[in-house]
Amino acid sequence: MADRDRDRDRQQFQLHPQQQQQQQYRYEGGLKNILPQKGPSTSQIVAIVTLLPVSGTLLALAGITLAGSLIGLAFATPVFLIFSPVLVPAAILIAGAVTAFLTSGAFGLTGLSSLSWVLNSFRQATGKEPGEYAKRRVQEATAQVGEKTRQVGETIKAKGQEGVGREGRESGAAVGAGAGAGRPA
Structure with a gap:
């Protein structure tokens, strides 16, 4: 069994000799190779000196807020339990x-997006803007209404003239009859 372990170690060593050499070069310098050779710059020192009080203050405020929340929860829990039938x-x-x-x-958003989709699909299908199509339809409808109004006006005028003509004949006969009755013979 010891022979197997030794053979396996020997095989691993023989299979990966380059990997072991790379590891030696990688960690050879220790901590000196990881850190830069020169010290931090002035701007880095100013940034650290500025950020330390700010981060400390924010951390303190976070702790105070957490403590206040826990204290408020401790006092509010009985109130919530008492008023729970209302709350x-x-x-x-x-x-x-x-x-x-x-x-x-x-x-509302779904309706607007659906309307937008319908308008875009109409625009793609006809190649025209929906506003232009609606404008053309309104002009056609206005022309039809104008034509219909003119026809109705002519019909009313014709009936009015026909009625006036008939009325005039009837009233003329009545006037003639009345005139003849009013004269002494």
């Missing part, structure tokens, strides 16, 4: 209102 329905109501607001916004 739970209120939380459900607020959650429902927020959900409804977000859902309406999502539906």
